[in-house]
Amino acid sequence: MFIENEISFEAISTLFSNADNEGRDFLYEYEVYNLLANSGAETPPASILLPRGARFSDEELTSLPGDKAVLKIVSPTIIHKTEVGGVRIVKKEPAKIRSAVRAMMYEVPENYAAYIERNPEHGPEEYKGLYGEALVKAISRDLRGVLQVQFMPPDSDSFGNELIVGLRRTREFGTVISAGLGGTDTELYAERFRKGQAIVAASVDMVDGHSFFQLFRNTISYKKLAGLTRGQRRIVTDEQLIECFDSFIEMGKYFSPTNKDSGFVIDELEINPFAFTEYLMVPLDGMCRFSRTGQKPQGRPVNKIHNLLHPKKIGIIGVSSTRRNFGRIILDNVLAAGYAQEDVVIIRDGCEEVDGVRCVPSLDALEEQLDLFVVAIAAQHVPDLVDQIIELDAAKSVMLIPGGMGETEESKERAEQIITRINKKHSEDDGGPVFIGANCMGVISRPGGYDTWFIPEEKLPKDRNSKYQRSALISQSGAFMVFRTSQCPELDPAYMISMGNQTDLTLGDMVHYFKDSPEVDVIAVYAEGFNDLDGLEFCRAVRQAVMNGKEVVFYKAGRTPEGKTATSGHTASLAGDYMVCESCVQQAGAIVARTFQEFQDLFMLAEKLNGKKICGDRLAAVSGAGFEAVGMADSIQSDDYDIELAKFSIDSQEQINEILENNKLKSLVTIQNPLDLTPGSTDRIHSSVAEILVNDPTVDSIVIGLDPLSPSMHTLAEPTIPAFSIEDENAIGNLLIKIVQNSDKPVLAVVDGGRLYDPLRDKLLANGVPVFPVCDRAVAAIALYSKARMKAEVIQLTRGCD
The missing domain is CATH 3.40.50.261 (Succinyl-CoA synthetase domains)
Known part of the structure; x- marks a missing residue:
């Protein structure tokens, strides 16, 4: 588990203060690496700033480990360096390094100027109205130099092996942490993948490293990094990820708009990407924007x-x-x-x-x-x-x-x-x-x-x-x-x-x-x-x-x-x-x-269902209509939820089999989940099956279709034929109400019919039975509700650990 005192908040505050004194609200990339070095997480690669116009000895240029050098342009305005030739990898030889630095100092301004002229909406505010040579000179004037970074080859160049981790200040929720598929196509991944598959985010005040890691485990990024896909091997440990997340969360809490004592707020801190080499998390690029803390919001009585x-x-x-x-x-x-x-x-x-x-x-x-x-x-x-x-x-x-x-x-x-x-x-x-x-x-x-x-x-x-x-x-x-x-x-x-x-x-x-x-x-x-x-x-x-x-x-x-x-x-x-x-x-x-x-x-x-117990997500689906049974089975999964169909216990199967035999339905019904009782099943058969499943330890919740149009069911308020009356003591409404009132498990009814059956719905609702007009809505609702209730129980268990 991450130890809070490993973060040097004082050293990070000094970085912000020094930049602020220079009139900057951002850190250069080498300063971001310095921030990471004081964050208690993975140590960033070694680096040397080569300021514009400075001279360096051969020994200094070759002092970093490895046989290659990574050179990155340092500018307050150029965020995406690769697209304008602002990142180069050369042999770690003094002549090669000097040659590449000279080329970058001339070529990057020209490339960036051409990019801005093609995409004026993406140009920085300070370059508005500038064109041609004037724009190139303005960009060149802002270049601080080149950052020479230790080359650390990644273990794999395949898709999904880069990680983005970031903090962002939001207007409504304060500081949030996010993590997921990194690299130049991060935004595309987030847009194209299913929700929660590419990127996950959370308020730093609602999670710690471990609980955020549990969110991250559901992403494609984790499956790739943990070697859970075919042809992939693990390249980072769970403990490293948790330590990284914990570090970012603690920094987000401290440099937060709600902490007026910190002096500074992290508006945005992003490492994109982290690459991985020999079980080390290596930041390949980073940016950070910050601001001074504001006034404390006025409280209300x-x-x-x-x-x-x-x-x-x-x-x-x-x-x-x-x-x-x-x-x-x-x-x-x-x-x-x-x-x-x-x-x-x-x-x-x-x-x-x-x-x-x-x-x-x-x-x-x-x-x-x-x-x-x-x-x-x-x-x-x-x-x-x-x-x-x-x-x-x-x-x-x-x-x-x-x-x-x-x-x-x-x-x-x-x-x-x-x-x-x-x-x-x-x-x-x-x-x-x-x-x-x-x-x-x-x-x-x-x-x-x-x-x-x-x-x-x-x-x-x-x-x-x-x-x-x-x-x-x-x-x-x-x-x-x-x-x-x-x-x-x-x-x-x-x-x-x-x-x-x-x-x-x-x-x-x-x-x-x-x-x-x-x-x-x-x-x-x-x-x-x-x-x-x-x-x-x-x-x-x-x-x-x-x-x-x-x-x-x-x-x-x-x-x-x-x-x-x-x-x-x-x-x-x-x-x-x-x-x-x-x-x-x-x-x-x-x-x-x-x-x-x-x-x-x-x-x-x-x-x-507030007073009912939610013990799991194993659903029993029952109906007298075949389409409804199939519909419930088809509704157990979506992008936002999943619920499984329970495997009935042997005892339940035997009891249901006995009911079917006694009512001459054995040849028409297969005992399975979903259970299609056929339209020939009476109120008593529906309620008896529901009662059996309520007592089945393999079942956590039940959705039962009441088949209101069946001639075998009592589902009408003022029928011309008494056998259809909901007032009969053996009518499904009366029988189901008793079951629900005596059960700790959720039992949901489906009354799929027109206005004739509103009185039955009203009767059930008035007596505490949840009723739905169609089966797929009932399954989706109990799936989402069960999932949330189980999460709430986990939160409640943490109360004693706070």
């Missing part, structure tokens, strides 16, 4: 989220007394949720009451501080109102409903003014109020007894007396929550929170709150973008929530360039690199959905 979600006094501004504007609809919904009229006050001049709720003319007329103040006025009036709220200390939490504050370029200045005022107050006394929004749909808090959504009851009827789930849905998009609520009323979370633009409170703040909430076991999050470094705070909160035994389901919008543009326009937050986001959140322990439908399915599973 997040304890006041409790006032936001469980207010004793609510105020609303923007309520019309004559029409159903947004403010009036919000008032209607607050009262319809059962919130007491006497605990609500409306800020409205010239009116004594609206719908029995008392009005006061202004904020300074309030008799006491509000727990929650809902702002539903026009956006142009919000900045002045925020000033007044802060000055009067009128509320502990504020909900900003209006948009027009940061969603567009034109409104960003207004949003920045508001944020500045809020942050200034956060730095004083008790921190002032917390703000949710702007561009916020509102909040439904069943434990808090209120609903501030501005959707009329006629458009979105709610069963306000239903038993809500122990879950919270946190979404940047209010519309996303409205659509999910309309389509899937069975989800029915305890809290539904629209975050809007995250002017103040962030996604990370909300998960931090719910990680300790006694009301919530499941946290579901729809994210479009994170504020600066809030992606990292979000991941930390997810990790703590998982350690506390909670489940977090996550969907991130903005995975394509077009999606990033759309989310940026909607939320006023930049959508970050999706691969980095997905990896960081998964490493934190969240269940990551790839589609809206999958998010919905996984959220439902988390609610229904």
Whole structure:
């Protein structure tokens, strides 16, 4: 295991300081090798800087080991040296070295100038507007010299034997580490290979060398380096890789935007590639950019989220007394949720009451501080109102409903003014109020007894007396929550929170709150973008929530360039690199959905299966329809998951065989997995098989198709033939509910039929049975869910080791 004190952070800081004193925000390649020499990882090859114009003796030029010398141009502007003739290998003879250096000092500027003129979009900013001889002279002027490096021949030149390892500062997640297939085609590999096959990445705060190595083991790069492909031999040990990863991770943590004591931040550190010779990791090229640490972000009094979600006094501004504007609809919904009229006050001049709720003319007329103040006025009036709220200390939490504050370029200045005022107050006394929004749909808090959504009851009827789930849905998009609520009323979370633009409170703040909430076991999050470094705070909160035994389901919008543009326009937050986001959140322990439908399915599973045990990924697939059995078998693998079909125990096979014989189905059914029971199987046969498999130690989860159209099944709510009724005590719904309630294992039902079978679905869902309309969705959902739950259990086990 890597020992932290082997890294000389002081020596590395000196490298940054010396470069900074010269006005540079980067290290030259020889300085990167010096950094590696102080990193506690593999020692880099020996090298000598040959400064421009300097003279060297024959002894100095031949002082490095080996019979060849590698010569590399040293320039602050030339990143890709090979393409412009900036790398040469010559015999280690003084005359050969001198000749090559002279040639490079003339040819490289000419080659690089020609490249820039062909590709002006790739030219450095300092060369903009220069052409011909002027450009060549500018490039030549910037050449610092040539770096002579010890030649260390790699063990193999075949594909996959070069490794890239790097650190990168990201806006949302702080410093991330990445590793994978190295060389000049790294970007092509990452684009063309399956996800996670070419490059893997993770937040340095979420992994150590060993856990990152476990991610790396899944890459093609590891399989090649470890000699796991045909005709390949191992060229590096696992321990070397772990030591290298540990070193980069510790440097990333220390020189991080979250460590204000380091003095410097590594913006980018990349070794591409590491080659391998005689079990040594040899860096063949390296670059590093850095910056000085910035100001510490202003903290928020997040304890006041409790006032936001469980207010004793609510105020609303923007309520019309004559029409159903947004403010009036919000008032209607607050009262319809059962919130007491006497605990609500409306800020409205010239009116004594609206719908029995008392009005006061202004904020300074309030008799006491509000727990929650809902702002539903026009956006142009919000900045002045925020000033007044802060000055009067009128509320502990504020909900900003209006948009027009940061969603567009034109409104960003207004949003920045508001944020500045809020942050200034956060730095004083008790921190002032917390703000949710702007561009916020509102909040439904069943434990808090209120609903501030501005959707009329006629458009979105709610069963306000239903038993809500122990879950919270946190979404940047209010519309996303409205659509999910309309389509899937069975989800029915305890809290539904629209975050809007995250002017103040962030996604990370909300998960931090719910990680300790006694009301919530499941946290579901729809994210479009994170504020600066809030992606990292979000991941930390997810990790703590998982350690506390909670489940977090996550969907991130903005995975394509077009999606990033759309989310940026909607939320006023930049959508970050999706691969980095997905990896960081998964490493934190969240269940990551790839589609809206999958998010919905996984959220439902988390609610229904939170109390069930996940012992493995061995699936039993059962159906009375042949296509469904085949469909389940075809759905056990994808790029993102795999689940195996269980091999039933001998005891289970014998019991199933007896049932088939007793029902004269033996000749029609082969006992295998998936198990096709044929349409002739009754409710009792389906449930008996399910019960056998629930007790089978070789089975971890069950997906069972209920074959609702079969004449042998009781699957209709109001049938003309009583034999089809779901109310029969032997109907599959009643039988399966008992099995699920008595089982620790996940049992998922598939009801593949039209609207006639909605009552059966509703009955099963209401009694804790997860139901899917098609079998492949059920298999994908339980596979992803099982994988995430097992990872969460590993994270929880580390709690005692911290």
